[in-house]
Amino acid sequence: MMDKLAMNKPSMGKNSTQHKQAFDEPLWWGLFSAGGVCFAVFLPAVILFIAVLLPLGLLPAEALSYERASTLLFSVPGFLFVGAVVCLPLFHAAHRLRHGMFDISVGNDALNKKLMYGGAALLSIVALGLVVAGMLG
Amino acid sequence: MNTEQINAKNVSTKHISVKRYMPDSSAEPYWQQYELPVDDSTSLLDALNHIKEQLDSTLSYRWSCRMAICGSCGVMVNGIPKLGCKTFLRDYEGEIRIEPLSHFPVQRDLVVDMAIFLEHLAAVKPYLIDDNPVKPYDPQAPETYQQSPEQLARYKQFANCINCGLCYSACPQFGLNPEFLGPAALTLAHRYNLDSRDHGKKQRMAELNRHEGVWSCTFVGFCSKVCPKHVDPAAAVNQGKVEAAKHTLIALFKG
Numbered sequence: 001m002m003d004k005l006a007m008n009k010p011s012m013g014k015n016s017t018q019h020k021q022a023f024d025e026p027l028w029w030g031l032f033s034a035g036g037v038c039f040a041v042f043l044p045a046v047i048l049f050i051a052v053l054l055p056l057g058l059l060p061a062e063a064l065s066y067e068r069a070s071t072l073l074f075s076v077p078g079f080l081f082v083g084a085v086v087c088l089p090l091f092h093a094a095h096r097l098r099h100g101m102f103d104i105s106v107g108n109d110a111l112n113k114k115l116m117y118g119g120a121a122l123l124s125i126v127a128l129g130l131v132v133a134g135m136l137g
Numbered sequence: 138m139n140t141e142q143i144n145a146k147n148v149s150t151k152h153i154s155v156k157r158y159m160p161d162s163s164a165e166p167y168w169q170q171y172e173l174p175v176d177d178s179t180s181l182l183d184a185l186n187h188i189k190e191q192l193d194s195t196l197s198y199r200w201s202c203r204m205a206i207c208g209s210c211g212v213m214v215n216g217i218p219k220l221g222c223k224t225f226l227r228d229y230e231g232e233i234r235i236e237p238l239s240h241f242p243v244q245r246d247l248v249v250d251m252a253i254f255l256e257h258l259a260a261v262k263p264y265l266i267d268d269n270p271v272k273p274y275d276p277q278a279p280e281t282y283q284q285s286p287e288q289l290a291r292y293k294q295f296a297n298c299i300n301c302g303l304c305y306s307a308c309p310q311f312g313l314n315p316e317f318l319g320p321a322a323l324t325l326a327h328r329y330n331l332d333s334r335d336h337g338k339k340q341r342m343a344e345l346n347r348h349e350g351v352w353s354c355t356f357v358g359f360c361s362k363v364c365p366k367h368v369d370p371a372a373a374v375n376q377g378k379v380e381a382a383k384h385t386l387i388a389l390f391k392g
Contacts, residue, residue: 023389025346026381029382102313103313105313
């Protein structure tokens with residue numbers, strides 16, 4: 001048993017596939033972190049404006065009239081806004097779901113990864129595509 | 138001294154249930170209850186020693202220093218990983234259930250096999266690696282290992298690990314996948330990466346940036362809660378994620 005622990009064994013010759021670098025993980029983790037920040041910073045403001053102030057009539061009536069809202073959305077800032085409050089949080093949620101499924105031993109991680117991040121990517125493309133279509137149309 | 142007064146006033150009887158496992162006589166683990174006198178100063182390790190000496194000499198457990206520095210008396214107390222010598226029975230009401238550390242194979246009673254933990258420790262090369270090409274090793278050079286207090290402060294907290302393994306018992310990810318390098322090993326890797334005298338970061342990053350390295354951590358944070366030396370492995374592992382991400386970016390651009 002003890003000889004297995006030899007500290008000076010030349011870099012664990014077992015097999016090199018075990019030492020495969022996880023080059024994709026920093027990307028998922030980066031999107032997860034960015035999504036978390038956007039969740040925390042932008043969504044409360046969005047909820048305050050759209051779900052509280054607007055229904056209570058505390059904003060000017062035409063603040064989010066159809067014309068104004070569509071001009072705001074179908075623009076470069078609108079594109080960035082959708083990226084920040086829809087796409088990044090989608091990847092945040094996908095990351096949590098993937099790890100949550102691993103925690104309760106549902107499916108296998110390689111497949112879950114494809115499903116979750118693939119789903120987030122697909123929905124992101126739909127969301128951003130709608131904005132681009134609106135800008136062009 | 139008034140210690141005797143306090144002790145005399147607070148002597149009481151407590152029940153301790155210990156999960157016994159003796160593969161020689163029974164294939165299945167079973168619970169055994171002991172009744173023993175305790176006072177305000179009785180630690181769990183004192184209680185186990187009392188059982189071993191006075192009640193039942195067949196009980197097996199590890200211990201050595203009695204002062205939370207050797208890291209050998211880790212057990213589960215009511216489901217929470219604790220050091221026996223740092224846990225006092227005065228803090229527990231009712232039944233106290235003692236089990237061997239979770240997520241490790243049990244050898245006998247409270248004794249677990251920590252081989253996999255030691256393998257993970259060895260894998261991250263937790264020692265100073267000095268292969269600085271600019272300043273080759275010279276035993277005569279007096280300033281080889283000089284370090285300022287600021288440089289020491291960067292890693293000092295992460296250097297307090299006593300390898301007790303409580304964080305591995307607390308970590309649900311290690312429970313799910315024993316190949317995960319785990320809190321203590323990743324913390325020690327980070328500790329040496331932060332050390333100004335060390336030049337082994339590149340070698341360690343190859344271990345840290347695997348799926349079984351920092352990326353298996355989901356920041357549960359229980360490791361930092363149970364750590365008896367306040368090392369905060371959760372912080373170290375998540376700083377390790379930032380380092381691994383930087384390492385990957387640099388590798389991408391360097392090709």
